[in-house]
Amino acid sequence: MTDKTAPSAAAPTRGGIDWKYQAERFALIIAWLLLIVGFGSLMPDSFLSWRSFSAMFGSQSVLVVLTLAILLPLTSGDFDLSGASVLVLSAMLIAILNVQMNWPVLPAILVALAAGALVGAANAFFALYFRIHSLIVTLGIGTFVNGVILWISRSQTIAGISMDLVGWVIIKRLFGIPLAFYYALLLAAVLWYIFEYTIPGRRLLFVGRGREVSRLNGINVTAARAASFIFSGVIAALAGVLYAGMTGSADPLSGLSLLLPAFAAAFLGATTISPGRFNPIGSVVAVYFLVTGITGLTMLGAEAYVQNLFYGGALVIAVALSQLVRKRQPQDFS
Amino acid sequence: MPHKTSVSKLAALAATLSLGTAAPALADAMADAEALLAKHSALPEFIVPGEPFDARACMADKKVMSIPLTMTVPYGVELEKGMATAAAEVGFTFETWDNQLKIDQWIQGVSQAVAQDYDVIDLAGGINPELLGPQLSEARDAGIKISTTQLYDVTQEAVASVDASSKIDFTTAGKILAAWAYVKTEGKPNVVIIGSSDVLSSKPYTDAMEAQLAEYCPDCKARVIDVPVSEWATKIQASVQSAVLSDPGVNYILPVFDSMSQFIVPALRITGSEGAVKIASFNGTPFVLDMIREGTVDMDIGESLEWAGYTAIDNIMRMVCDLPEPQGNFVPLYIFDSANVETAGVPATYNDGYGDAYLTGFRKLWMLEE
Numbered sequence: 001m002t003d004k005t006a007p008s009a010a011a012p013t014r015g016g017i018d019w020k021y022q023a024e025r026f027a028l029i030i031a032w033l034l035l036i037v038g039f040g041s042l043m044p045d046s047f048l049s050w051r052s053f054s055a056m057f058g059s060q061s062v063l064v065v066l067t068l069a070i071l072l073p074l075t076s077g078d079f080d081l082s083g084a085s086v087l088v089l090s091a092m093l094i095a096i097l098n099v100q101m102n103w104p105v106l107p108a109i110l111v112a113l114a115a116g117a118l119v120g121a122a123n124a125f126f127a128l129y130f131r132i133h134s135l136i137v138t139l140g141i142g143t144f145v146n147g148v149i150l151w152i153s154r155s156q157t158i159a160g161i162s163m164d165l166v167g168w169v170i171i172k173r174l175f176g177i178p179l180a181f182y183y184a185l186l187l188a189a190v191l192w193y194i195f196e197y198t199i200p201g202r203r204l205l206f207v208g209r210g211r212e213v214s215r216l217n218g219i220n221v222t223a224a225r226a227a228s229f230i231f232s233g234v235i236a237a238l239a240g241v242l243y244a245g246m247t248g249s250a251d252p253l254s255g256l257s258l259l260l261p262a263f264a265a266a267f268l269g270a271t272t273i274s275p276g277r278f279n280p281i282g283s284v285v286a287v288y289f290l291v292t293g294i295t296g297l298t299m300l301g302a303e304a305y306v307q308n309l310f311y312g313g314a315l316v317i318a319v320a321l322s323q324l325v326r327k328r329q330p331q332d333f334s
Numbered sequence: 335m336p337h338k339t340s341v342s343k344l345a346a347l348a349a350t351l352s353l354g355t356a357a358p359a360l361a362d363a364m365a366d367a368e369a370l371l372a373k374h375s376a377l378p379e380f381i382v383p384g385e386p387f388d389a390r391a392c393m394a395d396k397k398v399m400s401i402p403l404t405m406t407v408p409y410g411v412e413l414e415k416g417m418a419t420a421a422a423e424v425g426f427t428f429e430t431w432d433n434q435l436k437i438d439q440w441i442q443g444v445s446q447a448v449a450q451d452y453d454v455i456d457l458a459g460g461i462n463p464e465l466l467g468p469q470l471s472e473a474r475d476a477g478i479k480i481s482t483t484q485l486y487d488v489t490q491e492a493v494a495s496v497d498a499s500s501k502i503d504f505t506t507a508g509k510i511l512a513a514w515a516y517v518k519t520e521g522k523p524n525v526v527i528i529g530s531s532d533v534l535s536s537k538p539y540t541d542a543m544e545a546q547l548a549e550y551c552p553d554c555k556a557r558v559i560d561v562p563v564s565e566w567a568t569k570i571q572a573s574v575q576s577a578v579l580s581d582p583g584v585n586y587i588l589p590v591f592d593s594m595s596q597f598i599v600p601a602l603r604i605t606g607s608e609g610a611v612k613i614a615s616f617n618g619t620p621f622v623l624d625m626i627r628e629g630t631v632d633m634d635i636g637e638s639l640e641w642a643g644y645t646a647i648d649n650i651m652r653m654v655c656d657l658p659e660p661q662g663n664f665v666p667l668y669i670f671d672s673a674n675v676e677t678a679g680v681p682a683t684y685n686d687g688y689g690d691a692y693l694t695g696f697r698k699l700w701m702l703e704e
Contacts, residue, residue, distance in 0.1 A: 298576035
């Protein structure tokens with residue numbers, strides 16, 4: 001999926017530590033720290049306050065979870081463009097069931113997660129049974145889901161989602177940071193463990209590196225890809241649960257704009273921790289690197305368009321530098 | 335006595351000078367702000383847009399096609415519904431060109447209106463006619479008149495390709511929001527205004543807020559953040575968080591459109607500012623009125639979309655009937671806060687709470703009543 005000739009995650013050379021590789025692994029983290037130091041020296045009172053970090057950490061959990069959702073198919077060599085649609089569907093189902101139909105919030109969340117699994121299964125069915133490229137299938141299914149959302153919501157924004165959910169997402173805190181941050185972090189840690197230390201996780205990585213080779217080695221490639229789509233749907237729905245808890249409402253359109261930032265974070269994350277490979281911890285670092293830059297610039301009084309300049313610029317420059325380190329080997333996103 | 339008079343004159347002059355150098359007349363500013371709020375807190379009355387005319391006779395056999403910005407948001411649906419209801423009362427053909435915020439669909443709508451010999455094309459809810467320049471020019475060549483509904487602020491001039499416009503009073507809405515922040519903070523507003531300059535009327539609206547605040551208190555703080563509509567979900571929360579963190583003295587967030595509130599509330603919750611920093615806005619969108627009832631939004635200026643629909647039809651009919659175009663705003667702006675929000679319905683709707691003075695008003699104006 002990513003750079004097939006990239007070094008493996010832990011690649012010390014025979015003679016000792018590969019400094020170049022280690023520098024690449026931690027370059028984004030160092031850049032992140034430099035950002036913090038830079039903004040901190042400019043705004044020591046406001047930027048370096050715990051309140052400021054708590055706000056940065058707490059506010060990006062939806063994006064982190066959505067990025068982790070699309071990371072699974074990316075790892076197995078597929079694109080999932082329906083992730084943001086599933087997020088919005090999930091939030092809207094919770095709003096409709098909880099606010100309009102007076103369901104308790106927990107069963108509403110379970111229905112939302114099941115809907116995510118269903119959309120993932122539909123993606124898997126069309127991509128794998130009919131052998132259609134995942135880009136086409138997930139674009140189509142995502143657009144279909146957008147239509148379903150407009151239909152079931154009658155294009156309305158619905159507010160008034162249970163304060164229990166809002167409480168468990170952003171009002172309750174640990175060390176001053178809303179719980180949503182820890183959910184996202186926990187999910188990233190679980191995915192990291194699965195990829196690094198479990199057989200299904202390693203299989204998914206092999207499938208992403210080369211489907212034919214995996215098949216010849218006895219891996220059930222279809223099952224691995226199907227699982228990645230379904231779990232992607234469930235995790236995207238979980239992002240929707242957090243989105244509903246974050247805003248206390250659901251609207252049929254706005255969450256869709258999170259798709260491109262999620263892909264940007266996934267690609268930026270692939271330049272760090274395990275360079276050349278989509279990886280959960282790298283994605284988390286990427287999201288918080290970006291939000292630190294954006295928060296600092298906005299606190300300095302920069303206009304909103306500067307956020308786009310930083311977001312786009314950081315992504316392209318980081319990936320370009322990463323490519324320079326690996327001597328501009330061609331990337332394969334087939 | 336003459337001496338006494340000159341002393342009192344001097345004292346008055348000194349007082350004036352003193353007020354002029356420190357702060358403006360606080361009592362006057364406060365009274366002015368309170369009067370503006372009181373005016374828009376009273377149940378709306380019908381504002382007569384022009385002379386009465388025989389609408390049925392003039393609109394017989396006329397056909398109007400309205401192209402809304404999009405039918406995927408309830409605002410567009412409700413506005414079109416209001417226009418259709420008014421047209422049905424008069425008894426002429428009114429069609430809505432259903433679309434999903436796509437320019438090719440708008441172009442298709444204009445082409446259909448030309449092909450089917452419509453008399454009027456109305457661009458409703460925010461379509462900028464400059465985006466359809468060649469198509470509207472072709473329609474005008476075919477004898478079709480062009481109107482806009484709820485696009486321009488009352489201070490803005492329509493482009494030459496438009497024959498008549500039913501405008502919105504964003505300027506007054508901006509002044510009301512400024513007055514609200516001024517009164518509720520007892521003359522010490524420190525506000526963050528969130529605009530969307532890709533919406534044509536956003537600039538005069540945010541300008542009005544800033545100007546009004548500057549008039550009330552030149553030393554008060556107002557910062558404008560611009561977030562395009564397509565980026566509300568990704569930018570508003572981060573921008574508000576940063577603004578509140580960098581200036582802990584912020585006490586009001588004034589988004590130009592109330593639907594922005596859903597992204598402001600989480601920013602206030604995460605920064606621990608909920609309660610200390612309040613939200614006031616404009617539009618009267620039902621879910622935001624519900625948020626007032628729940629205590630997460632402080633105030634919302636509303637306008638009945640059915641009232642706006644009737645006003646738009648009145649404007650269109652005057653254009654077709656060659657009557658003078660009404661100048662100004664004829665859709666009342668009404669303040670909802672915790673005291674009266676339940677009159678908007680539970681859950682809130684687009685049209686409840688405003689009264690129905692417009693129904694009898696327009697029927698009389700259009701000579702529909704026996």
